[in-house]
Amino acid sequence: MEPTSRFGYPARRVVSDPVDGRLVVVANRLPVRWDPRAGRWETSPGGLVTALEPVLAERKGVWVGWTGTPDHAPEPFEVDGITQVPVPIAEDEVETYYEGFCNGTVWPLYHDAIRPVEIHRHWWRPYVEVNRRFAARVADIVRPGDRVWVHDYQLQLVPGFLRELVPDTRIGFFLHIPFPPPEIYGRLPWRTQLVEGLLGADVLGFQTRRAVLNFAGAARMFGGARGRAQSLEYRGRSIVAETVPISIDADHYRALSLAHETVSRAYNLRRSLGKPSSILLGVDRLDYTKGIDLRLRAFETLLQRRPDLHGDVVFIQVAVPSREQVEEYQVIRGRVEQLVGRINGEFGRPDWIPVYYLYRSLPQDELIAYYRAADVMVVTPLRDGMNLVAKEYVATRTDGTGVLVLSEFAGAAEQLDEAFIVNPYDLDQMAAVLEQAVSLSPDEQRTRMAALRRSVSRFDVHWWASECLASLDG
Ligand code: ADP
């Protein structure tokens, strides 16, 4: 019998790429984005690119996506062995398709409606239009034997359109964010069209079991599919929906963490903070799903409860600017910055700043130095598909120390149960866990971290890709 992991996923299956077929990845963003002000390409933000980039670089595949600049679609070009095929998105579509339907409707809805879900017909129509354009671009370039792998919530109609345009192509879809329960999903006026679009794929991958069950429920309820997730019957085809938790290139993070330069950077960081006994760290896109505000309030509660820790603990929050034109993102940014000011104003002293706040993207080697320096990593989203930051932290803890505090509402909690699991809405519990974390004995840290490291290194991004591609190969 095939060995399985503790949480029931099969152990690594070794698959090689078929020699005669390319892997064509389709995602809203290319792995590089054009910065018109600096006039250069830079790495795109977010977990989707972090995870997929090493997989595709290894296979020298094709990536179809948007450059991030309106009306910008240069001819296909190559970066690190990946052929980049740009798809244009017009300026008005950035507002209606990207900021509107993708990030004002689907994003909050799929994250359990933790923020108001805006529903507009004039956002839906451009979503259909842009999805049709992506599918047409793929159909232009796809060759017999290629496998097409469509990604994430921005492109849910693409599998259906592709099924019409290139019916014999094997099509996979992976959803990087949660799929909500049918009673939330069912609010959407276009609930049938979206599941029908997804059911155009041969195989659908999700981050958690809960997402698979929710999707299968929606597919039966709104799409007329029949049967169980593992074999949904739809229009004479059989479709597989499965749990395949995404991950990181753990070896890469481990190697970068061990580099001499990273070690001295981490040391210098601690020294520049006045050598506190404990550094707590948060690293996120500045998104309301990440729970940054509640996390800061939990830290504030800790400082209120434990004056003896003043001067001795420091919280660093690194936040990457994200979706800055969307109103809810402006609101959360205001709230986070106000909280940082409030905590520093209330507790700070000339010789101690409790919260350091960085509103920018850091180069990967610098980010890893922050992970190395952090004694406690605080990952407390209100809802998250997976959360790669948690896995990155674990992979960089090469000496086996460090404490991971993780929200029960992150997909990662299904795998990383040796972390300190918290309910991010419960400020008292979170403060108590932070209190425990800053004084955890090195022995206890090592026991928990060893288990976390085993899980992250075994179920890494290569395992994830092998699983997904083995299913896609059928
Ligand atoms: P999401 O996909 O919602 O953004 P993840 O945690 O899955 O969340 O992935 C976020 C990715 O973005 C990680 O690879 C993380 O290292 C990266 N990242 C987050 N914050 C920063 C930052 N300030 N600078 C650079 N990279 C960041």
Ligand code: G6P
């Ligand atoms: C998450 C989503 C990705 C998205 C990324 C960055 O990781 O799952 O699909 O690309 O956030 O968001 P952005 O809106 O900047 O593409």
